[in-house]
Amino acid sequence: AQTVTQSQPEMSVQEAETVTLSCTYDTSESDYYLFWYKQPPSRQMILVIRQEAYKQQNATENRFSVNFQKAAKSFSLKISDSQLGDAAMYFCAYRSSYSGGSNYKLTFGKGTLLTVNP
Amino acid sequence: DSGVTQTPKHLITATGQRVTLRCSPRSGDLSVYWYQQSLDQGLQFLIQYYNGEERAKGNILERFSAQQFPDLHSELNLSSLELGDSALYFCASSVGLGPNEKLFFGSGTQLSVL
Numbered sequence: 106a107q108t109v110t111q112s113q114p115e116m117s118v119q120e121a122e123t124v125t126l127s128c129t130y131d132t133s134e135s136d137y138y139l140f141w142y143k144q145p146p147s148r149q150m151i152l153v154i155r156q157e158a159y160k161q162q163n164a165t166e167n168r169f170s171v172n173f174q175k176a177a178k179s180f181s182l183k184i185s186d187s188q189l190g191d192a193a194m195y196f197c198a199y200r201s202s203y204s205g206g207s208n209y210k211l212t213f214g215k216g217t218l219l220t221v222n223p
Numbered sequence: 224d225s226g227v228t229q230t231p232k233h234l235i236t237a238t239g240q241r242v243t244l245r246c247s248p249r250s251g252d253l254s255v256y257w258y259q260q261s262l263d264q265g266l267q268f269l270i271q272y273y274n275g276e277e278r279a280k281g282n283i284l285e286r287f288s289a290q291q292f293p294d295l296h297s298e299l300n301l302s303s304l305e306l307g308d309s310a311l312y313f314c315a316s317s318v319g320l321g322p323n324e325k326l327f328f329g330s331g332t333q334l335s336v337l
Binding site for chain 1: 225256258265266267268271279281311313315320321322323324325326328329330331333
């Protein structure tokens with residue numbers, strides 16, 4: 106079974122600065138998807154960024170980018186020019202590409218609570 | 224707004240009771256997922272339906288059941304409730320079944336069992 110580990114329960118960053126959230130995962134599969142979700146106080150899960158394992162190029166969405174290291178099974182999220190609205194719980198998640206059973210479920214890490222200081 | 228509607232937003236009940244959580248997926252989405260978020264277990268996949276049929280099961284207790292109706296809305300039934308069932312229950316929907324399908328999450332139902 107796949108596991109996702111977020112080793113930083115909490116992180117803080119100054120407004121306008123850059124912060125990196127860490128995520129490692131364990132899988133024996135070669136094809137899969139990785140995600141970062143944001144959960145603000147409103148509780149809604151919002152997709153921040155997605156990475157396909159077969160793509161070597163790191164995904165980027167505006168101020169959010171990832172550092173995907175497949176061999177190391179590492180998938181970190183970098184938030185540039187942090188804004189107050191970025192304060193939230195961030196979850197790393199894994200999704201298999203192989204069909205059958207519950208393979209398409211999202212497996213989540215425990216989350217990292219990001220505080221943005223003005 | 225994700226387009227996924229969950230009701231009620233909050234639910235307070237007592238141990239031993241039964242509750243029903245409702246989810247209306249985005250218009251056009253055929254797949255519905257249920258997740259449970261608790262402090263000790265984190266976010267856990269419970270069950271998935273696609274066009275009315277159960278497609279995958281995760282860590283769902285036997286006391287819990289779900290179904291997806293012809294109009295594609297889904298209900299999660301929790302019975303013989305225990306204190307440990309207190310959690311935030313999410314519903315998510317997607318158009319299809321594939322691994323590259325984007326999931327849209329509702330705002331969740333916060334269940335408190337007293």
